[in-house]
Structures are given as structure tokens and as C-alpha cells.
Amino acid sequence: MKKQIPNLAGGMFLILLLVFPLVYSKGDYDYIMHIMITGFFYAILAASWSMLSGYAGQFSFGHMGFMAIGAYTTGLFCHYFYISPEPTGLCTEMGFFGQYLIVVNPIGVTSTTLTQDCLRQAMDVWGDTVKVTPMPVFLGILLGTIMGGFAGFLVGMLVLRLRAAYLALFTLGFSEILKATISAEINITRGQAGLELPPLYPDGITLLGHYYGPTAKLPPYYTMLGLLLICLLILTWLARSKFGLFVRALREDQDAAAALGVNTVRYKVLVFTVTCAMAAAAGAVQGHYVQIITPNMLFLLQMSLVVAMAVIGGIENFVAAAIGAIILQVVLELLRNSFVIGGVEVDMTIWRLVIFGLLLMITLRFFRNGLIAPIIAFFGREGVAEETVAKRSAGSQEAGS
Amino acid sequence: MLFFGVVIWMIVWSIIGSIMIKRRYLARDLDTSNANFMGAMAGAALGPVGIAALWSRTPTKSGYLTVGLGLLTVLIVAVTFSFADPENICVTSGGFVASQFVNGLIIGIIYGFMALGLSLIFSILGVVSFAHGEFYMIGGMSVYYITAVWFPGVSPLIGVMGACAIAFVLGAVFERLMLTPMYHGKIDRPVEYGILVTFGLAFTLQYFVQATAGANPVKVQRYLSFPRWQFPEDGDPVWIKTSRGSLTLFDQVSISSPRLTAALTCIFVLLALLYLLHRTWTGKALRAVSQDREGAAIAGINPDRMNMLAFALGGMIAALAGALLVQAFSWLPQVGAIPAMRSFVIVVLGGLGSLPGAFLGGIMVGMVEAAGTGCVPDAQKAASYIPAYGMIVLTLTLLLRPTGMFGRRFASSTHGQH
């Protein structure tokens, strides 16, 4: 019975998350929902990162890079491509089945509203007579996910020979180059000014007879939560299958695994592709939710947040990492308020991050499996295969000695 | 157009070369560690001819050949560039090239010196310290606080020494508290643990300084002001001219006083460090530990103590670089991020754990960045891409020759090569 406790608790937590938007009704509803959605976003990143780095041992610092690939793919796609029944005569366009695919020219960052791209100019001439259709957001997110997975595949192929510190540095370099490129190519990406994206549901959505506008929080909440659950399911399925076993073998001793006939190349590339696609999907959905993306989401600080969340949750257990991310995101937001001790004002906007850093180090030093994973492990131990139990207990004895 | 055509040609052949030569060496059961790089260079420099020649005379692999081919590649790129863009200032103005070269060299020496600390830590502990940039930041901040806030008017020399002392103690304490468990196999994956825990330190330090010192940019006055002087008195061009803040050579190359003093100090400290490592017992013990941990322990060296010394020393080197550059740059809590990244590039290029490699790598990275900012034709973008130049070097090195220029394989599994 004991081993069911984490499942029960997990189920309760999930039900709580599912009904939360329906029962919560305080004035700060939108703000709390915003924190939760961002929490789910970080949870997807932390879970996929812990699969890649903790479970498979491919220590990557480029996870935010893949996230950005997802976000910028859909952002650029929705920003530059439109479908129109009439040719504009100004843009690059391509006819098919009586419709025209319009590629809008980049106008860069301008300060006035007078400079307009070719499509806006054409629309001014048309007035209301022609209805231009933007690209479906869903297609953009799908493209973003595929691009992220593809980039993960490529990086996975490139880093086959690299391990540990070398891999960390390579992925860091990848992420930095991406950031510099996005910042510098202002004409296309709009750089630091930020690329604006259409909302997740541009026309709003009707759920159970209730209409939610494009800026309502409930639809993106369930979208992001759904994405998180899908990712966790895929990760669980992978971890329980042969894949999980091989991937762990990769982590423990790559050469031995290869000698035993594990196709290390295939699994290494696969784990990169899958986890990076997840990061990209999260980035794409988050991009449409906040409606603006900047290269600053590649800031090393953002990556360190994900790493810290995964570590504090439990680096080798992606469910724990996800839960850790949600909890930490909420706590970090709520800690923003400053307070006064003995006449000295403590500016919590910064001190909370100091505390966070200390917590990260203490967790690493004394609670190597994170703070949440051991709780799950404690109750769920009976369900774990015998050899793992033996190994874990041996490990903990040694650590305790 | 011509330039990009040639570059694409070179890239294609270098990829083909790296794959084919690697295969060839693999098939013959030869050492493949360098084959990738050599193949790529042969392909880039001589195209199919180079690859074919290398292919047919397979076991001719040598360091000289590789370096020669590499230099040839650089030369070809440079020549094509000058033909493709004859108006470019890098082609037309020798004085400009000289000044960019000197600038790259000087800043390269300083960053190479800083990266040396990172390499030292790696060679002993097997950890890539992600807090290296924060030690740099602490160094600069300490000098500012010592010379401008706590004891105004005190000599900058005391400030610099104080900064080194603070960083040394900080490094030693952190190592004792946080890094000790990774030495004795108590942790499954010590390399990752080391990265994460130094990452945590970086995070904490940066925000701690921001919370206590604020986020206003601060700066220290230059340590040394030159007198107004020139030699020869009425030459044309004047060979050397100095004014308060800078020194000008041949009316072309100007070097600012902060950078010059920083680079000279770095060279001086580097020599002292080499003396320490090669002539004193402690230094020899350090090197012994980096070569063979168990062996050193048998010989009566306490490896744990050497770990502490190496980490503290490495942090101190970064702090010294910061303490010297705080007179050149405005200082903020997040100032360490860029030099930290650059240090990663340098140590990888030079070979993780190699001290001469770090120094030489520093100079090369300084040059690449100077060439990048100076010669990229589009002025609008040249500077925007500054952060990327070094990272491109990093990724290329890791792909072609992960051990870097002077890399060696470490015996111990703690060094990230299982």
C-alpha cells in the first residue's frame, strides 16, 4: 500500500492543478494563472533537461537555445507568412489553388508607425474588401517543435564524441551563438525590440459553452498543462522501455554499453532529439502565450533557473524535476515582495535569488537526489526493481559513512 | 560573392576531408585523435588534391603537417578576403591592421592569463569552474571597495593585493565546504557535480554582490598615468608618444595605460607562476597531482590539500585579471559573464588543463575577436556579433579537435573522459 502513496499524492496534485482555474476566483486570478502557466513552462524545460542531463548523462547547457528555436520558428512563421485571396503586387508571393502565399518583407525596427511592410500597404489600398488570413498558430507550434527536434538531432550528431565538461561547453557555445545571431539580425528577428506573436488562440475559444477571449488565461493554462502531461507521459514511457535502460547505461559507462551491443550513437541522438523537441514545443507555446519574445530568453540566467529547478527537484527524476519547477516558480514569484527587518529594507527582488543560489548549493551538497525525488523514492521504493534498491541503499550508506 | 564561394568550397571539402581521413585511419587501426582536424585542414587548404594526397600516404600524420595546413588555410582565407573586398579597411590600411593586432594581442594576454586559472583548476580537480567569471568580478569589486570606499586614497597596489587575498580565501573556503565530497568516489558523476556546484556559487555571488553593492557601474582610476613625452622629439613619424592615458607607437597604434599595465602585470605574474610550478616543492606537487593522483599520494603529497590550493589559486588568478581591468572597464555585478565565456573558449582551444595552451589560446582568441570586429564589412553588425566570434572558435575546436592545441588525455576519470 505504501508504494501507492506517491501515485495518490501525484494524482491529488494533478487534480488540484486541473480544477484550480475553475474554483479559484480571487481578484488576482490572472496573475496567479500567469505564474502557474510560466511554472508549467519551466516544468517542461526542467523535466526534459533532467531526462537529457540527469537520466541520460548528456550534460547540456543549450536547452534554452532549443527552446528559443521553437519560439522563434513559430514567431517568424506567423510574422512573415500570410494567405491572401488576392495578389498584393508588392510582396514576394506564390499562387496556389486560387490563393496566394504572401511573404512579408522585413522592415526592421522602426520608431514611427509610418513605415509599413508590403502587406500592410496593400491592405490599406484594399480596405475591407480582401480578407487576409494569418497562418494557423498550431502549425507554427508544430513547425517550431519539428525544428527544435531537428536542431537537437544535429547537435546530438555533432557531440557524439564529447562528454561531460566538453559537452557542457559545446552546448553553451551553441546557445551563445544563437543569442548573438538573434540579437544582431535585427532586420529579421527584431532583436532586443522583441518579436511579437499572435496569441495562442487568436480568435478566442469556446470551451463548454463559455467563450474565452484571446487574452483569457484559462485556455493557455490547460494548453501548457496538457503539453506538460504529454511530455511527462512520453518521458515515462521512454524511461520504462528498453530505451530508458540503454540510456542509463549510456550515462553510467558509455564504452561498456557500446561493448555490450547498445547502439550508443542511436540512443544518444534519439534522447537529444526528443528532449530538444519538447523544449522547443514549450518555447513555441510560451511565445504565443506571452506574445513577445526576445533573445534575452537565452540569457545564461534563464538556463541556470532551469538547471537549479531540476537539481532542487531531483536531477535524475523528471517528474520530481517538473514538480520542483512548478513549486520554485511559484515561490520565486511570491518572494518578490520586499520587507523591513529592524529598519533595514530588504529588497527581495535580488535577495530571493541569493537565497535561491544558496539553496541550490546546499541541495547539491547534502541532498544529492534533490528535495522531491527522495520523497517519491522513499514511498515508492517497493515498486523499484530489486537491483536498483540495492544500488541506492549501497549508495546512501556510503554517502552516510 | 567570390569570398563566400571560396568559403563554402573550403567548408565542403573540410567536412569531406575530416570524415574521409578519419575513416581511413580508423580502417587502418591507427590513432585517430588528430585525423579529423588534419583531414579538415587538408580539405580546406588544398581541396580534393590535399585529401587525395593525405589519403594515399596515410600514416604521414604529424604535428608539423597539421600546423602547416592550418596556417595555409588561414592564409587562403585572408587572401581571398582581400581580393573579394579590396576597399575594406583591413586590406587598405596597414596602420589599422597593426593597431587591431596590438589590441588583440594585449587583451588576449590578459584573457589568456585569466583562462590559465581555469585551466589550472581543471588540471588538478577535473572541474570546469563556472564561477570563474564571478571571481573576476569579485577581484574588480574588491579593488574598488578597498581603494575608493573603505580606505580612500590607499595605493592601488594594496587594493590589488587585497583583492587577490579575498579571492584566495573565498576559493579555499568554497573548495573545503563544497568540493571535498567529489574526490573519493562518493558522487556518481563528479564532473557534473563540479559544474553544478560552481554554477550555484556563481549565481549566489553575482546576486549577493548586486544586493549589497548595488548595480551602479563603478570604476577605479587608472593605476598609472604617463607623463607627456615623445621620442624622437621631432621625428616623422614619432616613434613613441605618451600622454596621460595612452601610449602611441608610430602615430598609428595607441595602447591605453590600463591595458598596458594590466598586460605587463599579467606577464610578470605568469613568470612568477611558472617559477612556482617548476621550481618549488609545492608547484611540483601540484603538477604531480595533475599527472597522477594516486602516484602523488604514494609519494607523500596530500592531494586534497593540492585541490584546495589549485582552486584558490585559480580563483585568485581570475580575481587578479579583474583587479587589473577594473581600471579599464566599468564594473557591475554581472561583468563576469563575458570574460567567463571567453575563458571557456580559450581553455578549450588551448586544450583543457594545459597551461601554455591557455596562454596561447588567449592570444589567438584576442586576435580572432579583433579581426572579427575590425574586418567584417558591415559596420552595423560587426560589433553586434562580438560575443559570437569566440563561441564559433569554441564549437569548431570541439568538433575538429576536442583536445585543443595542447590537450592531453587525463588518466583519471575525474577529468571528464571516462
Next chain:
Amino acid sequence: MTNFKLLTATAVGAIMASGSVFAADCPIKIGGMAPLSAPGTVVGGEAMRDAMLLAEADINAAGGVLGCDIEVVIGDTEGLPEKGTALMEKFITQDGVVAVGGGYHSSVGVASKDVANARGVPVVFAETWNDTITGDKQKYVFRIAPLSSWASSTIWQYVLTIPGIKKVAILTENTDYGIPAAEETKAGLATGGIETSVYSIDIGTQDYAGIVERIKADRPDMIITLATGEAGYNFAQQAADAGIGPMDVPFVASQVSLESKAYWENVPDGNYAFVQRIGVPESMFTDEGKAFAAAYKEKTGKGAVESYAMEAYDSIAILAQAINEAGSTDGDAIVAALEGIQHNGTLGKIFFPYGTGKAPSEDGHGDEWWHQWPDVALTMIQYQEEGENSGEATIVFPDAYKTGDAIIVTE
């Protein structure tokens, strides 16, 4: 503190006119946006925070608003557009603010204004220059900062008055403040036949040696810096080290150079630099301006008051007056009050001539004049003595405010 007597007077007047006292929730909350951590420009953000908190204290000392105290809720935008939208959301839904003031980075302003507008909460932006902020003609969005196109014109018009300038180099940050400003300046300079080359940089850049050499090889007759934050300091000092600093060529330094103490610490060789300044010289300050300057200097220990601090102060004070005049904290009522307001601010008399009542196009103006204070005084100052205070520095342009002749270092 005369303006607060006036404020109270208007408040009493408003209450008597409307004939009823509102039972608003006390305290009335007003949001204050400022970048307080990196990658935002923290120097600017902290100055704005201090100014807005001073505004809060002053207004409360003068009796508050609608019988309540006000509370300025400070929020950190981090200089990131996405944080800006989240912050705006937090202000409105979590803190329950009735209006928002402050704002530094243009990109944050552009992104967050939509949230406020969609929710019907009035915003008075203090230091966001990008023209689109008002150019979108949103009902709830006001601005007292100058327009970017207009601010750039002060610089280029001034440059045109200096004889012998043929070639100008502009160093700009690659953001939506820097890029459009650089383009506008370039276009303006071209009208006088001046050739311009633009160098854009990433804000985090520290080492400018390479780019400085490149600019130097170009031999410009003048250099203009359009980069905020420490980038402005780093560039100016490194240019000075290389012999093309403010003491060698006419040099327009960045906005942050107005913070004189930090400027002289970070750019010791920065004498003779020109800086663009918003607002009239300190000697011509209004009474409100003088009172604020004194209080601000005492609170922060700074030698001079920066223009963005004054804008931030005014953005809060004008909202307080508007709430009083509206007699309610309702967004539409505040907007109506703002459109008809005559506010005696630290920067001068603030009013918004164009809005729902009168479109800017009626006077032949562009859309960006919507809800825009048209009377911002823009001046060019020049530091002419080492360690000089920006408030006391010589004003060299325009003639209306001129206090002395410029020293052109190349002559």
C-alpha cells in the same frame, strides 16, 4: 511644496464640484515601473524608483488623493518586454493598481502598453521614447517623455550648427531605442550633407577597443553615442584612451552621463562631452522642480537630478492630480481628466492636447502626437570642467535656453 497645496486645492475643488466623496479603497495604489535588475539599465531604474517614492511621500504629505493615502507599488521590469507584460498584469490583477507611471526601456513600454490598454488602466510613461508607444493611439496610454524622432532632431540640428563637420560616427545599441534613433539622426544629418556611419553594439559589450579603432580609422569629425547603461560609459572612456574621446573630437555622450557622479567616476577623461538633457536648466526650474531637486539630492546624495527622475516623479504626480480631478479611480474617468489636465510638474506645465477629443491629424501632426506632452524642453549641455555637475553644466543649444558657448575641441 506649492504644487501640493495646489493639488489639495484641486482635490477639494473636485470633491466639492462632484458633490460627493468617494469611498475608494484606501490606500489608492499606483504602479511604478522601473528596471531594477540586469539586463535592464539599473542606474536609470533606481533613480526612477527613488523619484516615484518621493512623489508618493509628497502627495501623502499634502493630504493624499480622494481622502486616501496613495501607495506607489514599485515593480522591476528587468528591461525585458516579456517581464514588462507580466509586471503590468501583476500590477493590475494582483496589486489592484488604478494607474501606472514610470517606465524606462522602450521595448518594455511597447509590449506592456497593450496589456494596460486592454484592461482599461491608464498609463503615463515617463522615459520610453519610441514613437509607436503613442503612435498606436491607444485610449489609456499617455507619455511625458519626448518622442524619439523629436529627441534625435535636437541632436542633429545641433550638429548642423557646428562648422566643419563633414563626417559623423554613431555608436548605437541594437534595441528599439537605439536603432530608430540612429536612423533618424542619420537622415537628419543627411539634410545638411553630413555623411554618417552607424555602428551598432550588443548592450552587454564591455571591450570596445576594436570598434573604437575602426571608428578612429574612419576619421569622423564628430561622434554620437546612443547607448544607455554602462555601455555609454565604457565606450566614452575607451574612445578617450584611444585618442578620439570627448577631449579630442566633439563627442555626444549617452543619456546616462547626466548622472554626473557616476559619469566622472567612469569616464575620468570625459570633459567637453555633450549630453542631451530633457527639461530646462536647473536655474530655470519651476518651483515644483526646485523643491523636488532639493529633496531628491538630499535623499540620494547625488549632485544633480537626472531628467528621467523628474519625468518619473511627474508621471506619478500627474496621475494623482488626474484621479483627484476625476473624483474616481475609474480608468475612463482618469483618462478624461488626463486629457483635460493642466499639471504644474517639475518639468513645467504638462498637458496632452491631442486625444479622443482632437486627433493629431487635425493639426497636421503624425499619430505619435496622440496623448503626448508636446512641450518637453530638449537641450544640449556640455561639461566644460572636470567633475562638473550636469545641472550646472553649460547649455549650448537651443538658443532659447543657452547659457554659454560650446567649446569645440578640434578648433
